[in-house]
Amino acid sequence: MVTAEEHLLDRAREAVTAVADPEIPGVGIVDLGIVRKIDQRDGVIVVTITPTYSGCPAMSVIESEIGAALRGIGIQEFRIDVVLTPAWSTSWITEAGKKRLLEAGIAPPASATPNIPILLQTPGPGIQCPYCGSNDTNKVSEFGSTSCKAYHRCNQCLSTFEYFKPF
Numbered sequence: 804m805v806t807a808e809e810h811l812l813d814r815a816r817e818a819v820t821a822v823a824d825p826e827i828p829g830v831g832i833v834d835l836g837i838v839r840k841i842d843q844r845d846g847v848i849v850v851t852i853t854p855t856y857s858g859c860p861a862m863s864v865i866e867s868e869i870g871a872a873l874r875g876i877g878i879q880e881f882r883i884d885v886v887l888t889p890a891w892s893t894s895w896i897t898e899a900g901k902k903r904l905l906e907a908g909i910a911p912p913a914s915a916t917p918n919i920p921i922l923l924q925t926p927g928p929g930i931q932c933p934y935c936g937s938n939d940t941n942k943v944s945e946f947g948s949t950s951c952k953a954y955h956r957c958n959q960c961l962s963t964f965e966y967f968k969p970f
């Protein structure tokens with residue numbers, strides 16, 4: 804038997820999981836590891852979040868999007884707890900999140916690069932290009948659209964891409 808409370812919690816999890824990062828369309832805040840947990844205390848849905856490093860997605864935007872998602876499924880009783888310790892790390896990005904970053908044309912943090920078919924890889928010193936898999940890339944700018952990303956250019960396919968710096 805699923806109790807009404809469990810059902811509510813499941814729906815809350817589903818709604819929050821669907822919230823995308825405001826600065827990385829298509830990549831969810833759960834997949835990025837920003838949402839630490841979603842539980843229920845005394846009938847109130849509690850969403851615990853940890854901000855990414857400074858300069859990254861505005862937490863106020865994320866908080867209001869979480870609120871809108873919960874209200875959208877009829878949940879009025881909720882609280883958003885912001886926890887700063889331990890600090891967010893790129894290692895919290897899930898496997899699904901890394902794949903979505905690649906699909907969005909953003910190279911995931913180097914320590915977190917999912918497997919790109921070996922045939923597509925070429926040796927080189929650079930960050931792997933999310934479009935063609937080449938490592939023959941150069942950094943063109945330390946800062947991308949946000950300070951957590953840098954711009955790199957691929958010398959093989961000539962794409963410019965953003966690299967999500969490890970943290």
Ligand SMILES: [Zn+2]
Pocket residue numbers: 932933934935936937957958959960961962
């Ligand atoms: Zn390329």
